[in-house]
Amino acid sequence: MTDALETLRHEVRAWLEANAPADWREACTSHDAFLATQRGWFAKLAEGGYAVPHWPAEWPGGGRSLAEQKIIYEELARADTPRLLLSFMSTYHAASTLFEWGSTAQQQLYIPRILEGEIWCQGFSEPGAGSDLANVKTRAERRGDVYVVNGQKLWSTMGQFADKCLLLVRTSSDGAKQAGLTYLLLDLKAKGVTARPIHQIHGDEEFAELFLDDVEVPVAERLGEEGQGWAVAQSTLSSERGLTLLELSARMRGALWRIADLIREAGREDDPGILRDFGRLATNVDATCALADHFLATRIAGEERVGDASLVKLSYSRTLRDYTALGLRLGGMEAQYHTPIIFGGGMETGNWMADFMNSYAWTIAGGSDEVQRNIISERLLGMPREPKSWTLEGAA
Amino acid sequence: MSMTRAELQDSARKAFGEGGLAANAETSWGLIAEMGWLMMAVPEDQGGLGLGREATGVIHTELGRALVPGPAIAQMLVIEALSAANGLPERDELLARAIGGEVMTASLAGSGATGLLRCVPDADRASHILVVEPARVTLVPVADVDVTPRDIWDKTRRLFDVRLSGTASGLVLAEGDAAAALAERLEGQLLFALAGDSLGGADAILELTIDYLKLRHQFSRPLALFQALKHRVANMKTWLAASEALFWSRAADTSAALPELGALKAHATSVYRIIAEDAVQLHGGIGLTMEHHCHLFLKRAMLNCALGGDSDHWEEQAGRQALNASA
Numbered sequence: 001m002t003d004a005l006e007t008l009r010h011e012v013r014a015w016l017e018a019n020a021p022a023d024w025r026e027a028c029t030s031h032d033a034f035l036a037t038q039r040g041w042f043a044k045l046a047e048g049g050y051a052v053p054h055w056p057a058e059w060p061g062g063g064r065s066l067a068e069q070k071i072i073y074e075e076l077a078r079a080d081t082p083r084l085l086l087s088f089m090s091t092y093h094a095a096s097t098l099f100e101w102g103s104t105a106q107q108q109l110y111i112p113r114i115l116e117g118e119i120w121c122q123g124f125s126e127p128g129a130g131s132d133l134a135n136v137k138t139r140a141e142r143r144g145d146v147y148v149v150n151g152q153k154l155w156s157t158m159g160q161f162a163d164k165c166l167l168l169v170r171t172s173s174d175g176a177k178q179a180g181l182t183y184l185l186l187d188l189k190a191k192g193v194t195a196r197p198i199h200q201i202h203g204d205e206e207f208a209e210l211f212l213d214d215v216e217v218p219v220a221e222r223l224g225e226e227g228q229g230w231a232v233a234q235s236t237l238s239s240e241r242g243l244t245l246l247e248l249s250a251r252m253r254g255a256l257w258r259i260a261d262l263i264r265e266a267g268r269e270d271d272p273g274i275l276r277d278f279g280r281l282a283t284n285v286d287a288t289c290a291l292a293d294h295f296l297a298t299r300i301a302g303e304e305r306v307g308d309a310s311l312v313k314l315s316y317s318r319t320l321r322d323y324t325a326l327g328l329r330l331g332g333m334e335a336q337y338h339t340p341i342i343f344g345g346g347m348e349t350g351n352w353m354a355d356f357m358n359s360y361a362w363t364i365a366g367g368s369d370e371v372q373r374n375i376i377s378e379r380l381l382g383m384p385r386e387p388k389s390w391t392l393e394g395a396a
Numbered sequence: 397m398s399m400t401r402a403e404l405q406d407s408a409r410k411a412f413g414e415g416g417l418a419a420n421a422e423t424s425w426g427l428i429a430e431m432g433w434l435m436m437a438v439p440e441d442q443g444g445l446g447l448g449r450e451a452t453g454v455i456h457t458e459l460g461r462a463l464v465p466g467p468a469i470a471q472m473l474v475i476e477a478l479s480a481a482n483g484l485p486e487r488d489e490l491l492a493r494a495i496g497g498e499v500m501t502a503s504l505a506g507s508g509a510t511g512l513l514r515c516v517p518d519a520d521r522a523s524h525i526l527v528v529e530p531a532r533v534t535l536v537p538v539a540d541v542d543v544t545p546r547d548i549w550d551k552t553r554r555l556f557d558v559r560l561s562g563t564a565s566g567l568v569l570a571e572g573d574a575a576a577a578l579a580e581r582l583e584g585q586l587l588f589a590l591a592g593d594s595l596g597g598a599d600a601i602l603e604l605t606i607d608y609l610k611l612r613h614q615f616s617r618p619l620a621l622f623q624a625l626k627h628r629v630a631n632m633k634t635w636l637a638a639s640e641a642l643f644w645s646r647a648a649d650t651s652a653a654l655p656e657l658g659a660l661k662a663h664a665t666s667v668y669r670i671i672a673e674d675a676v677q678l679h680g681g682i683g684l685t686m687e688h689h690c691h692l693f694l695k696r697a698m699l700n701c702a703l704g705g706d707s708d709h710w711e712e713q714a715g716r717q718a719l720n721a722s723a
Contacts, residue, residue, distance in 0.1 A: 256718060256721075256722060257722035260718065260719050260721075260722040260723075261722070263719060264719075269719060272708075272712050274715070275711070275712045275715030275716055275719070276707075276708060276711040276712050276715055277711075277715070278714075278715035278718055278719065279659060279662075279710070279711035279712060279713065279714030279715030279716070279717075279718060280662075280711050280714070280715075282659070282714055282715065282717075282718035283642070283659040283660070283662070283663050283711070283714055284638070284663075286642055286645075286659075287638035287639060287641060287642040287663060288638060290638070290641035290642045290644070290645040291637055291638045291641040291642075293641070293645065294641040294644070294645075311633065311634050311637045311638075314630075314631075314634045315634050315635075315637070315638045318634075370627070372630070373626065373627040373630035373631065374623070374626065374627075374630075376630035376633055376634065377620075377626035377627065377629055377630045377633075378626070380633065381606055381629060381630070381633060382606075382610075383606065383609065383610065383620040383621075383626050383629070384610075384618060384620055384621045386623070387621075
């Protein structure tokens with residue numbers, strides 16, 4: 001570790017000692033408290049210059065090297081600060097898509113707003129377009145200077161709290177499914193938008209259903225050209241599979257102490273079976289962190305291959321499942337008693353049943369593990385693609 | 397590192413690639429010595445290349461990839477021990493001979509035993525045996541020991557039991573605290589080398605398996621089209637990629653402690669075992685034959701799991717360390 005990095009670590013640690021929110025876990029038992037905590041903490045981080053270390057240097061708070069980012073994330077996890085769930089989509093998905101595809105005017109308008117706390121969500125999935133995302137049916141019809149949008153979106157994380165939405169719509173039904181898609185920036189306060197929260201298996205409502213009924217979106221709010229939506233959406237998704245995992249894997253490493261505490265509480269410090277499971281988990285966490293590091297170095301060097309990000313996501317999602325499953329097992333009967341969840345507590349809250357259920361967010365959302373395995377085998381390993389059409393044997 | 401990892405990898409892969417899998421032992425050994433790969437980690441003022449752990453990592457992965465026979469891992473342990481023996485008058489001369497390819501070998505079993513050394517590669521053609529004891533590290537001439545061949549399943553390696561006669565003394569390379577520190581370093585180096593060998597082998601057999609799945613047709617389509625098989629292969633690739641990333645990060649981390657290198661070894665050998673096991677399954681009947689190369693990887697993978705302390709041991713150590721780290 002170089003002196004400069006050590007200095008940064010001390011800086012961040014000292015800053016966190018003075019600024020990290022205390023008792024937020026106890027407070028976050030309602031959505032209102034969650035929103036207040038998230039908004040307050042984001043504003044404070046932005047002021048301290050630690051909210052968006054992964055952004056390019058021309059934006060305030062950006063321009064940190066990977067090594068610096070890692071230190072910031074490790075310290076944030078170490079100080080047990082809330083993860084920025086509410087602004088996750090804004091600072092990662094929306095920002096990175098705007099950096100890559102936004103016009104100068106769009107960037108100048110939206111990037112500062114994100115820093116001021118504007119909340120974004122993603123409107124990609126639909127009832128008929130989950131893993132098969134190109135099957136999007138929500139229609140956008142051009143009428144003069146606006147698109148008129150009709151349809152339904154599903155699984156929009158934080159959709160019920162958001163101001164803006166990254167929206168994937170169909171502008172044409174001709175040719176390949178992918179070629180008819182267009183990417184819009186939707187104002188969720190626009191007339192005709194209804195957001196309905198979805199009640200999840202752990203009791204929280206982290207995502208929403210969006211109903212779009214003759215919603216008008218100005219043509220100026222389009223990212224990329226008409227028909228380029230698929231390519232723009234890929235850049236949004238690859239941000240999720242790549243950059244975010246550096247932070248998340250560092251968070252998971254920072255939370256290994258929760259398992260250690262459980263082992264001690266249960267008096268099983270000398271139980272070889274438990275030690276082995278914990279040792280294997282800790283090594284898998286280290287390996288996932290190393291893989292995320294390696295992936296980002298590859299991306300920065302311009303040597304990223306299609307499928308590399310999927311390796312990181314799959315490694316993370318499986319290790320997170322192992323982490324929460326070991327906690328649940330060690331938690332024994334105690335973990336079976338219902339405990340109110342902490343809204344926005346993240347994946348490592350110590351409420352093991354809730355954490356375990358929450359880990360599905362990473363094996364299903366953002367492209368399920370199965371989709372990642374398709375990408376890895378087909379794109380990275382050159383195995384043949386799934387046939388485009390199929391018929392059921394014996395069908396008429 | 398004056399030579400980049402990619403350059404070194406490229407030259408090693410080319411050199412070993414010419415001999416094919418599990419090439420002739422003598423030719424391979426000559427090549428290893430000639431290319432200077434035994435002196436990678438030796439400091440420059442001792443006639444070495446001073447390239448450190450990352451460079452030896454490249455050599456070990458390439459040795460594993462081509463299933464190269466011979467005592468390279470053991471020889472590098474001897475060279476490391478000699479390199480540390482600053483007070484020994486014969487040091488430079490012995491070091492030069494070892495770097496040049498005169499076989500000097502050591503146990504790959506892991507934790508030290510007195511009297512009987514097990515899993516010593518190529519002891520029958522060695523001039524010296526390294527003996528690592530808690531308070532003393534010595535180099536014993538082969539004339540002072542009894543060497544018994546042990547036939548093992550993995551035919552790419554030749555292992556021996558070595559019994560020290562009561563009077564064997566040998567040259568003292570380190571004593572007391574220095575010996576304990578050296579012993580720990582050697583054990584870490586062994587674990588790292590076995591991890592590298594395993595990851596090279598795992599990568600090679602995975603690639604061969606994917607090639608086979610693309611080639612072999614059943615039900616009028618390549619096996620590689622079946623999603624059940626694609627997903628299995630994708631899982632293997634993911635585990636391997638994570639293990640490789642861990643390997644190179646620990647290679648660069650000079651402060652990595654023994655349990656961390658042990659955890660790496662457990663991870664890498666487990667990945668190798670899983671991939672080699674499934675490779676036989678995915679090859680079907682042909683994978684069960686001696687003519688096919690699958691079994692060579694499977695047997696070397698199983699041997700690597702057993703050498704240097706097994707996963708049960710190292711995962712437990714890693715668990716203890718992680719527990720203490722958050723005390």
